[in-house]
Amino acid sequence: MATTDVGLREGSSQAGQKPVVNNMSIQVATVNGSGSQSSNTVLLRSIFQMGVPVSGKNLFPSNIAGLPTWYTIRANKDGYIARKKEIDFVVAMNPETAEEDVMSVAPGAAVLYDEPLNLSRLRSDLVFYAVPYDKLVAPVCPEAKVRKLVKNMIYVGVVAKLLEIDVAEVEKAIRKQFAKKVKAANLNLAAVKAGYDYAAANLVKRDPYFIQRMDKTAGKIIIDGNSAAALGCMFAGATMVAWYPITPSSSLPESMIDYMKRFRIRADGKATFAIVQAEDELAAIGMVVGAGWAGARAMTATAGPGISLMAEFAGLAYYAEVPGVIWDIQRVGPSTGLPTRTSQGDILSTAFLSHGDTKHILLLPCSAEECFSMASEAFDLAEQFQTLVFVMSDLDLGMNNWMADPFKYPEKPISRGKVLSKADLDRLGGFARYEDVDGDGVGYRTLPGTDHPAAAYFARGSGHNEKAQYSERPDDFERNMERLNRKFETARSFVPRPEVDTGKSKIGIIGYGTSHWGLIEARDQLRQEYNIETDYLRLRAYPFTREVHDFVKQHDRVYVVEQNRDAQMLTLLKMDLEAALHTRLRSIAHIHGLPLDARSVTDELMTMEGK
């Protein structure tokens, strides 16, 4: 705990102890399937409604019920929402992990536990609070069946009392959580009150942590990245979704189903979309390719194993030049890996997904806002460049709750790219599908069903000439591949540009995706604790734009921070940068599957700086 974060507060409970206000990490340890998700969300929302920046990260097992789960809420007045390594406040609800949970925290942390677990015997350097959950739950919840679920809401009440969270905010959060289920809301509210009253009557505050009202969340929303992406795709005009369930991507199409049913059914009851649960990822991408070829705005969402299966079709789409959007909500590989942990491990394999000289446009969202806005960009780019666009999200972004500014309505009209209509064909007489008419590498296409005798062309994955005719001629092949490359080069100036903060230092940091949140905090730590200034570039797309080259040129050392073992983005950068710049790149890589925290980056960067 940095001492600079401690503010003075009246009525501090323990002599000599300075209160720590709006700066803590609360970890709730429960059992998967015990219904703790609602309680955690309510706690998160309550703090959010108090105006304090928050983030919630669910560390869950690949299991439906019975295995340990941890949920970490970070409240931070300065707006740091990355995972924090140190835990300040433990809510130990899981008997199986309770001892380990207690043993792993730093001295001074607070622990709230179920009385029979008798955890206070374990350490003398922590603040312990015992709560007899079973005794408290019985009177508020006569129905024994749901006690297990309601029990979790009791800790929310206790925590609210201890941290001084306004109960009115908790009630509001509960009403929101249970929306139309008034009975359930009342039951849960009673549980909160039971916890609150118990704490008021029996617990003496001995930890320094407090939540105090601020105004840093006014107008903001809370949403997970997958729902944000789903909304983004709906507003991007997606018309065809084919998907196959896989963690952590499933909630994207599932949330899309909900939104589309609400907002994309016309007055006559007809849907302006088709959503199909395919038999596997091969079929999902196949449907996307078929639909994209026929003119739909088609998409799928998957994770690493699905990406691997999609390889052959990705090459077909690249070569036959078919638009489509693929969301890769990255999780830890190789193979099944850690299906419920986060990673940025699919960068290289996706950039070049499929055999032969294949390469794809990647977009790299870091926030819920970008999951929303990049959806439109992805569809526009896909149709503009008649190719697949991969949006590389990850589990941390996709499945966790994020604070976000309200999404901005897409102002740019939908761009459908170069499509010739019947009228165009009447005027032109005919067309050559793969001819580079405009010098940008992008040919004109027609959609099946266009009512003109010269509209048809033969899409294929085999060698073809400009007229889409089968050809094995070396010159045809070469010309076509070079045009495809030209198209990729054109895309360079159309993809989202990086976010750059430069001109202050000889040390540069390059990051992307969710690493961003740990990185901005690490930069502040470096400045405040070590007096080291850094410059920063956040990549937002592949192919890399001009700014990326310039940034590396401007810095003596560039740390490329990423969540994979093999420095995949750094490798991709090397392919693009002139050889003389390669030695400037250094890798800071994390592969433990937990969201990147600032402290690890700061420590590693300092070591690499030789300090």
Next chain:
Amino acid sequence: MATSTPDRPAPAPKINRIGLAVLDYRGGKTTLCAGCGHNAISERIIDAMYEMGVPPERVIKPSGIGCSSKSPAYFMGRSHSFNAVHGRMPSVATGAVLANRHLIALGVSGDGDTASIGVGQFIHLMRRNLPIIYIIEDNGVYGLTKGQFSATADMGSTLKTGVINDLPPIDTCAMAITLGATFVGRSFSGDKKQLHAMMKAAIAHNGTVMLDVVSPCVTFNDHEGSTKSYKYMKDHDEPLQEVSFVPAFEDIAIDYDPGTTIDVTMHDGSHLRLRKLEEDFDPTNRIQAITRLNEAHEKGEVLTGVFYVNSKAPTFVDLLNMTEEPLATLPESAVRPGREVLEQVMEELR
């Protein structure tokens, strides 16, 4: 002048009901082997599409990979084609039909493409009853990779090298019927009349048509010992019915004897007439169809004809309840909800 012959009007070119000549249904010159069964099937497709007066611009020709899957280049050049990847034509076709529900999909596959690498997608296509004509050009071997056995090769059939197939064949027709396809039949590329009639009925059907067409590979599987050769088919072809087809637009009442002929009214009002060659075979009875196919295997017959028709089952397009206007061409106003929708959702998330 007096000696000159008077001008005689040239004979009017034959045209179909939408004013197109058969030439408008032709494609590029075939590069398949002379005598390959697949070429004959292309011809039957051309004839049927021409006679039915199908606008070629509304047709799409998705295919997989193989000699068979190449054939869409050799018919209907005015229709869009997608020669996709091996065994995955069903998913491409599904996507395309959902993008534009008014397209008429004619998918071409091979026995390798369907029954081996693509069997998963084949199964799920049949389940969905997507409106599509799915043709398997079935030669019992992988033609394009030079003659290895496919999964439809009969037990005991031999390769040219003498290798004997010792695994049982997959009956794609029995499979299609079990799974939910609504028009299932088998024919032979050499039976012009039967295939022609079945192809026209296929065009009239709304739902998944699965036609397994035995189509000899003259280069790798037309020898003595093969059960997919021209000769073997001539000897063992066991037609269930005499198939004929009366399109709705022809509006001529052709008499038939209900005692010997089954009349199936198709989705578009046309009639499939099946003159029974076997006593009580009823092509609307799924169970009977499957039983009869199993019997044929035991007897060593190659049963051909229409095995199963159901013209009333809802299709995948019906189930999805999509707008009449193709998804592909919906305007921005139809696919991007208004600002107030975003504002409403944001409010819910606050």
